Amino acid sequence: MFTHKSKRTVFLFSGLIVLLVLIAFSFGYLTRTSGKRPREDSLTENTDTEKGTGDEAREVSKTGPDSVLVFKRYYTRCKHTVKEEKDMDNGDIGKTGKQMKRAFPEWELAKFTPEKVTFRKNIDGYCPNHYVIKAKEGYLVIYRPKKDTGKLEAVEESNIPYQWLSPEMKEQVDKGLAVDSREEVERLMENLES
Numbered sequence: 001m002f003t004h005k006s007k008r009t010v011f012l013f014s015g016l017i018v019l020l021v022l023i024a025f026s027f028g029y030l031t032r033t034s035g036k037r038p039r040e041d042s043l044t045e046n047t048d049t050e051k052g053t054g055d056e057a058r059e060v061s062k063t064g065p066d067s068v069l070v071f072k073r074y075y076t077r078c079k080h081t082v083k084e085e086k087d088m089d090n091g092d093i094g095k096t097g098k099q100m101k102r103a104f105p106e107w108e109l110a111k112f113t114p115e116k117v118t119f120r121k122n123i124d125g126y127c128p129n130h131y132v133i134k135a136k137e138g139y140l141v142i143y144r145p146k147k148d149t150g151k152l153e154a155v156e157e158s159n160i161p162y163q164w165l166s167p168e169m170k171e172q173v174d175k176g177l178a179v180d181s182r183e184e185v186e187r188l189m190e191n192l193e194s
Contacts, residue, residue: 061096061097061112061113061114062094062095062096062114063088063092063093063094063095063100063114063117064088064093064094064114064115065088065093066088066115067087067088067092067093067114067115067116067117068085068086068087068088068115068116068117069085069086069087069088069092069117069119070083070084070085070116070117070118070119071083071084071085071086071107071119071120071121072084072110072118072119072120072121073120073121073123073127073147073148074120074121074122074123075123075125075126075127075145075150076122076123076124076125077124077125077126077150077178078126078127078129078130078178080127080129082127082128082129082147088117092117097109097112097117100112100117104119106121107119107120107121108120108121123148123149123150124150125145125149125150125151125152126145126150126176126178127145127147127150128144128145128146128147129180130144130145130178130179130180131143131144131155131178131179131180131181131182131184131185132144132145132152132176132177132178132179133173133176133177133179133185133188134152134173134174134176134177135162135173135174136154136157138161138162138163139157139158139159139160139161139162140158140160140161140162140173140189140192141154141156141157141158142154142155142156142157142158142185142189143155143176152176158189160189160192160193164192165192169192
């Protein structure tokens, strides 16, 4: 009888210890995870120095006189990104992320800190580092993409007839033959003339 009571006591005591350990781990886990997200009522104007890219930081952080604007254009045809950086205009100093977003509605606000505001935009076209050769009115024309839109602007009309091209070259020109430099354009045109 004594051993039966003793076994029951040891079993209950062991179960109680396991239960207490589980409660302690659960409490620790909940305490750790609940501390990672700030409560909404804890966000005040005193967080002006907070630096980040979250919505909370955009609301309370403001641009300063030494802030920089960065514009990143991603061109879908050549898959290049062109980055342009400039100093903040006087009219944009002291603005929050939301205000900057409204000031540049055609751009996506990618990152906001008081020191640097980064916008990005996808452009369906080639970047201005390329030349594009297409046919116009039966002759080859050299185009250059515009920086802001990717639309092609004619820079030179050639006297090379489209009909002289091989079927493979016609297919490339029909799509828009992209060339990386002016030297490559001249070399290609010389080869086509001969």
